[in-house]
Amino acid sequence: SDKVMFYADSGCSSHLCTESIGRYLFNIEPVNVQISVAKQGEKLHATKRGSLRVKWNGKPMVLLNVLLCKELPYNLLSVSKMERAGLKIVFEKEKVEVLSSNGLVLRGDLQGNMYTVLLDVVEQHTAAAVSEPDMHRRMGHSSVHPTKELCDVCMKGKQTRTPYVDLPESKKPKRILEVVSSDLKGPLTPATFDSFRYYVTFTCHFSNFTHIYLLRSKDEAFEKFVEYEATVTSRFLTRISRLRVDNGGEYRSEQFQRFCREKGIEMEFNISRNPSQNGKSERLNRTIMSMARCLVMDSPLGKEFWGEAVRTAVYLINRLPTKALPDGKTPAEVWYGRPVDLSNIRVFGCRAYAHVSKEDRKGSLDPVSR
Numbered sequence: 001s002d003k004v005m006f007y008a009d010s011g012c013s014s015h016l017c018t019e020s021i022g023r024y025l026f027n028i029e030p031v032n033v034q035i036s037v038a039k040q041g042e043k044l045h046a047t048k049r050g051s052l053r054v055k056w057n058g059k060p061m062v063l064l065n066v067l068l069c070k071e072l073p074y075n076l077l078s079v080s081k082m083e084r085a086g087l088k089i090v091f092e093k094e095k096v097e098v099l100s101s102n103g104l105v106l107r108g109d110l111q112g113n114m115y116t117v118l119l120d121v122v123e124q125h126t127a128a129a130v131s132e133p134d135m136h137r138r139m140g141h142s143s144v145h146p147t148k149e150l151c152d153v154c155m156k157g158k159q160t161r162t163p164y165v166d167l168p169e170s171k172k173p174k175r176i177l178e179v180v181s182s183d184l185k186g187p188l189t190p191a192t193f194d195s196f197r198y199y200v201t202f203t204c205h206f207s208n209f210t211h212i213y214l215l216r217s218k219d220e221a222f223e224k225f226v227e228y229e230a231t232v233t234s235r236f237l238t239r240i241s242r243l244r245v246d247n248g249g250e251y252r253s254e255q256f257q258r259f260c261r262e263k264g265i266e267m268e269f270n271i272s273r274n275p276s277q278n279g280k281s282e283r284l285n286r287t288i289m290s291m292a293r294c295l296v297m298d299s300p301l302g303k304e305f306w307g308e309a310v311r312t313a314v315y316l317i318n319r320l321p322t323k324a325l326p327d328g329k330t331p332a333e334v335w336y337g338r339p340v341d342l343s344n345i346r347v348f349g350c351r352a353y354a355h356v357s358k359e360d361r362k363g364s365l366d367p368v369s370r
């Protein structure tokens with residue numbers, strides 16, 4: 001571990017760290033966040049966000065959402081952030097004390113005109129540290145988590161990228177679920193091992209958060225939309241105002257249109273193949289399919305596992321920053337209202353041991369895990 005000096009700063013809204021301790025960050029995600037540093041009056045850019053394991057007086061703690069900023073000359077602890085976390089910060093007699101309901105968390109003292117805190121910065125357990133190529137694979141070969149190594153899966157699996165077209169501010173939705181778009185793809189061959197042939201997606205345009213459902217037949221899109229509508233509207237206690245779909249017959253069905261009328265959802269059909277109208281779902285579908293292709297290629301699983309692959313792709317896409325959101329935010333961050341934790345993500349199709357209960361073991365010679 002390293003002894004590292006932090007300034008307790010009431011001007012910044014996030015904890016900030018310098019490049020020199022960047023190697024201690026874990027759960028790192030790339031960001032592009034502008035920071036205004038009060039005293040310098042200039043804008044700085046943070047390029048990464050992660051967690052930092054520290055100790056004060058031997059007591060371990062984790063600083064979450066620490067922004068790494070290369071231009072920054074010193075490390076800053078955000079006073080407002082600690083206050084938002086329920087801690088009490090007392091500046092008194094040339095000391096700063098951070099208190100929780102259990103007592104003293106850390107103490108620093110005034111040096112010059114800055115309150116300084118000395119922390120031991122601790123290495124995250126090496127077993128949990130994820131190498132760059134491994135993170136690239138875990139995140140579905142996304143270019144957001146690049147690898148310097150030549151990746152043959154990327155070369156074989158990826159299509160050219162669809163250019164991103166930004167909407168004018170006036171056309172962007174103002175609240176969650178205001179606009180949802182849906183798209184249905186299939187039939188895909190081969191069918192999945194459990195005989196799914198299609199998938200349908202629903203994307204909230206405000207958050208860019210996507211739900212995906214696998215279908216055995218096209219007409220199941222209706223019941224999946226009913227399920228989606230019930231889940232998301234009760235989560236946010238708000239309505240879907242508009243549902244944007246292509247001209248597919250499954251959305252034209254009487255039951256689909258009646259359901260939308262009853263829920264007060266205005267249906268918008270993209271009659272033309274106008275890319276500016278269809279851009280979002282076209283782009284999303286390409287991203288899903290090319291990531292799913294990479295996931296299957298990079299796994300020991302066969303093509304009949306595309307169902308798991310497209311669901312994993314959507315899970316990952318929801319956790320990757322998108323140009324459609326400001327400050328390098330991810331759809332999941334907007335949807336759940338808190339930063340995402342990437343530490344539980346493993347490489348797709350990697351061997352995961354599921355414990356087989358005694359009842360499920362047919363004979364005593366069956367393996368205990370499979």
Ligand SMILES: [Zn+2]
Pocket residue numbers: 136141151152153154155
């Ligand atoms: Zn790759």
